[in-house]
Structure formats: structure tokens, C-alpha cells
Amino acid sequence: MSRAYVIMPGEGSDFLQKMVGAATGGAETIVIRDAKEIPDLRNEKIIFAIELNGAGYNIALFEILSVLWDRGMDALLGAQGVVMIHCEQELFTRSVAQNVIFTANQMGCRFQGHPLVEATGNLANLRTWQKTLHKSLEEVCLELCGRLGKALMEDHPLKIERPKIVVLHASAHNTSNTLDLWNMVKEYLEGQDIQELHVENGTIVDCKGCSYTTCKHFSKRNSCFYGGAIVQEILPTIEKADAVVWICPNYNDAVSAKLTAVINRMTVLYRRTKLYDKSMFSVIVSGNSGSDSVAKQLISALSVNKSFRIPPYFALMATANDPGEIQRVLGIQEKAKAFAENLLGEIKA
Incomplete structure (x- = not known):
């Protein structure tokens, strides 16, 4: 394992220290605890190790992110990050992680699929993993941290031609202003292998929450219990893709239904094959504000949960309102x- 920077603002709990130790495996680490002396983190491997108080805050974390932000939108260019987060109660870990990933990404940091390990106060969030790993909840958490750190240090993706x-x-x-903006982007992607899919009314129904066994059974048959356009066209197309661009107008600070x-129906694809080598992009237009809310929802659903890069x-x-x-x-x-150029340069696996 090569060098990793551990951004651990404030005083981490003993358990967070254990999580960091499991992720780094005793390799060379440089720990950053406050905003006073932050080195150049471009092109580095970064572990955000965050301890939240009972109200879900870590003031030193926001001070560090603010200092980096003031350095410019290339402050983390070329860096790759993961997040480990611990809170004494069951709330806040996901929302804070979303914010960290979104903010760092806006400064040029990339994240691998499944870039997050959460440890809530009683570790109840890890019970599903416990059914697979057959260990204590603490052992499950530390094993996931070890996997996270190993994946971070061994991941050196190459551009896909x-x-x-x-x-x-x-x-x-x-x-649609959002579709108009995508069409502007597409003008700079002439000659590329692009397939557009319009998810029309009546062509897809939401996931009904089948049991794991049922979902796994149908995924092995490249199908889904509920069938329809999702398994006939959309999922096969996603499976063959190197990158998926989500065109998302902001509907009440959320992705459209x-x-x-x-996204919900993609679980049947995820059961069969992980999506680590697929990159996600999005074009988001808000009528007033809140584009970051939609972006964070995509981060959580598609990368944290479904393993997109x-x-x-x-x-x-x-921001645009009238047609x-x-x-x-x-x-x-x-x-x-600029978005089109970045998209072509950053589809990697």
C-alpha cells in the first residue's frame, strides 16, 4: 500500500481509530486533523474519516472543506477518495457522507464504487452484511473498512477509448431545459458512441421489493419478476455501457419518479454483476435552487448503493425556470x- 492522507477532523472516537487502522493496514499515512496546515492533496489517495457528535456535526470537517474550497475548483484534482463515518446514534451518517463526496467531487476528487463505510452507534446498519459474513457487527465493520482501504490503494483506472x-x-x-442543456453538451460529443433512452409514461413500474432470493433468482435469468421495458431494453443497455448520463430536472429536490x-429496478442487474467499472454523470437543472440535492441523491443511490464510479x-x-x-x-x-471534454476524459475503468 502506498501513501494515504487521512482527513480525520477533531478527535475521533476509539472505534473510528479502529476503522482507520483496518483501512490503512499499518501503511504510511499522513493524518490531517484541522484546517491549519493542509498540504497539496491533488493526485493523492484520501480517506475521509469522520466522527459525528449527537447532533450530526463535525465543525472541524467543514473548516477543512472550506479551506480546500477557497483554493479553487482544482484543489483535489486527480485525487481519489473514500469515506468512513461514525456517529453515536443512527442518524446523519449518510447525509454527511453525501455532502463530503459531493463537495470533494466539485473540487476534482473521484470516488470508486461503494466509497463509504458507515458505523452507526449500535452498528445496526451492518446487520445485512452480518448475514453474509457471519461475524460480530464490529468485525463486519472492520472487515468492510479493510476492503475499502485496499480497493482505494489498488485502484488505478485507465481511460476507456x-x-x-x-x-x-x-x-x-x-x-425541458435539462434536455436542452444535454443537447448543448452533445454538440461537443459528435462521433461518440451514444445511445439515448427515453423512459416514457407507462413503460416502467417501480420496484415492489421482492425478497433477496426472488430477486437473485430472476437476475440469474437476466430478468425480473415484473418484466417490462426495464429488462427488455434499459437494463441490457446499461449493462453494456461504460458510462451512464442521468438527465435530471429537479422535481421537489429529488430525481423524477x-x-x-x-434506479430501484437496477437491483436485479446489481444482483448479477457489480457496476464498479461504469461511470456516472448527470445533467441537472433546477427551476430555483437545489441542484446539489439531486446530485447527492444520485451519489447515494448509484455509487454508495449500486457501485458506479x-x-x-x-x-x-x-438554474433555469421558463422553457x-x-x-x-x-x-x-x-x-x-467543459463538461463534454471532462466526460470523455474521465470514463475510466
Whole structure:
């Protein structure tokens, strides 16, 4: 294992210390505890090890992120990160982790699939893993931390030449600012292998929550109990893709119902094959505010849960309300071009 930077703001609990030890395996580490002397972290391996108080806060963490943010949007360019987080109660671990991953990604940090290990106060969140690993909850947590650290240090993805790109949307062509923004991006992707899928009304129903055994049974047959367009077209296309672009207008600070249904139904694909070598991108437009809320939902659903890679600057976000307003957003063409160039350069496996 080569060098890793451990950002562990404040005083971590004894258990968080154990988690860090399991992740680093005694290898060379440099621990950062406050915002006073943060080295250049570009192109480094980073472990965010976070202890939350009962209210779900870690003030030193936000001070560190603020200092990095002030360095510019390339402060973590080329870095790769993972997150380990411990809280004395059952709340807050996921929301804080989402925020850390999103903020670091906006500064150029990439994240592997499954980049998070959470340890709630009584470790009840790890009971599903316990059924597989047949160990105590503490042993389960430390084993997952070991796997996380090993994957971080051994992951050196290479750019995929001529990648297969799938674009998923559920928007109306004549009114969607989000789709208009994607079309701006697409102008700079001419000649690329791109397949667009429109998730239309009536073509997909949401997951009904089959048992693990039932879901696993149908996944082995490349199918799903509920069938339909999801298993006939959408899942096979995702399975063959190197990158998936999610076109997400902000509906009440959340991904639209039809795309959420696609994510939920992807479980049958995930049961059969992990998605570590697939990159996720998104184009998000909000009528007023909240694009980051949608981006964080995608991070949690697709990377933390479903194992997609998060490339640097994975989300292109803008604010536009009236139909066609996106065309008048200041600098939007330049942003679309930069996003397209980053997308092609960062599809890696």
C-alpha cells in the first residue's frame, strides 16, 4: 500500500481509530486533523474519516472543506477518495457522507464504487452484511473498512477509448431545459458512441421489493419478476455501457419518479454483476435552487448503493425556470463544452 492522507477532523472516537487502522493496514499515512496546515492533496489517495457528535456535526470537517474550497475548483484534482463515518446514534451518517463526496467531487476528487463505510452507534446498519459474513457487527465493520482501504490503494483506472455512453431521460423535448442543456453538451460529443433512452409514461413500474432470493433468482435469468421495458431494453443497455448520463430536472429536490424507478429496478442487474467499472454523470437543472440535492441523491443511490464510479465533476448543474431559459444562462455554452471534454476524459475503468 502506498501513501494515504487521512482527513480525520477533531478527535475521533476509539472505534473510528479502529476503522482507520483496518483501512490503512499499518501503511504510511499522513493524518490531517484541522484546517491549519493542509498540504497539496491533488493526485493523492484520501480517506475521509469522520466522527459525528449527537447532533450530526463535525465543525472541524467543514473548516477543512472550506479551506480546500477557497483554493479553487482544482484543489483535489486527480485525487481519489473514500469515506468512513461514525456517529453515536443512527442518524446523519449518510447525509454527511453525501455532502463530503459531493463537495470533494466539485473540487476534482473521484470516488470508486461503494466509497463509504458507515458505523452507526449500535452498528445496526451492518446487520445485512452480518448475514453474509457471519461475524460480530464490529468485525463486519472492520472487515468492510479493510476492503475499502485496499480497493482505494489498488485502484488505478485507465481511460476507456471509444466508450459506450448511455443517456437516460424522462423529459419532454419541447419544454425541458435539462434536455436542452444535454443537447448543448452533445454538440461537443459528435462521433461518440451514444445511445439515448427515453423512459416514457407507462413503460416502467417501480420496484415492489421482492425478497433477496426472488430477486437473485430472476437476475440469474437476466430478468425480473415484473418484466417490462426495464429488462427488455434499459437494463441490457446499461449493462453494456461504460458510462451512464442521468438527465435530471429537479422535481421537489429529488430525481423524477420515472428515473427513480429505473434506479430501484437496477437491483436485479446489481444482483448479477457489480457496476464498479461504469461511470456516472448527470445533467441537472433546477427551476430555483437545489441542484446539489439531486446530485447527492444520485451519489447515494448509484455509487454508495449500486457501485458506479464517480468521476471528477460528475454533475453539470444550472438554474433555469421558463422553457428555453437555459439558452440565456451566462456562460452555459462554455460550461457544456467543459463538461463534454471532462466526460470523455474521465470514463475510466
